[in-house]
Amino acid sequence: MHVVQGQLSAEGRTFGIVVGRFNSIVTSQLFNGAIDCLMRHGGTDAAITAVYVPGSFEIPQAALQMATSGRFDALICLGCVIRGDTPHFDYIAAEVTRGLGHIALQTGVPVGFGILTTDNLEQALERAGAKAGNKGWDAALSAMELLQVQSQLKKQ
Numbered sequence: 001m002h003v004v005q006g007q008l009s010a011e012g013r014t015f016g017i018v019v020g021r022f023n024s025i026v027t028s029q030l031f032n033g034a035i036d037c038l039m040r041h042g043g044t045d046a047a048i049t050a051v052y053v054p055g056s057f058e059i060p061q062a063a064l065q066m067a068t069s070g071r072f073d074a075l076i077c078l079g080c081v082i083r084g085d086t087p088h089f090d091y092i093a094a095e096v097t098r099g100l101g102h103i104a105l106q107t108g109v110p111v112g113f114g115i116l117t118t119d120n121l122e123q124a125l126e127r128a129g130a131k132a133g134n135k136g137w138d139a140a141l142s143a144m145e146l147l148q149v150q151s152q153l154k155k156q
């Protein structure tokens with residue numbers, strides 16, 4: 001039986017992190033979580049590029065350019081969409097999710113999905129380093145794991 005499982009290592013890999021500035025009180029914590037995760041798994045400062053965009057809607061546009069540049073082994077995308085009184089939330093949440101899924105499948109570059117979609121700020125903060133963990137950390141870990149799975153599949 002062949003079992004393919006990604007090792008959790010960032011060593012020797014380049015990472016691009018795209019961060020939405022909207023709700024930055026949350027996304028800055030997602031960013032800290034992602035950096036902490038990469039560093040604790042052998043990543044280096046020089047191998048990480050952080051790109052800031054206005055909000056979650058713009059994240060796929062920057063991610064596409066980065067994914068097709070050949071400069072990044074994996075991407076980690078971080079944003080926070082909080083529900084308001086209008087349907088705006090649904091449009092932005094759907095667009096960023098669809099866009100990032102499309103980029104991952106079309107380019108093959110692993111994309112860690114660290115986009116929070118919550119009903120309120122409290123739920124978002126809980127997922128950005130408080131009682132529900134840090135989704136930025138999780139997104140970095142997922143990008144790293146998929147990168148390693150891809151390497152192993154190539155060797156098979």
Ligand code: INI
Pocket residue numbers: 020022023054055056057058079080081082083084088089092
């Ligand atoms: N962007 C977010 O990342 N989160 C939000 O909750 C949000 N809301 O609610 O409006 C948001 N809007 C900005 C949007 O992503 C674009 O930056 C903006 O529309 C300019 O294109």
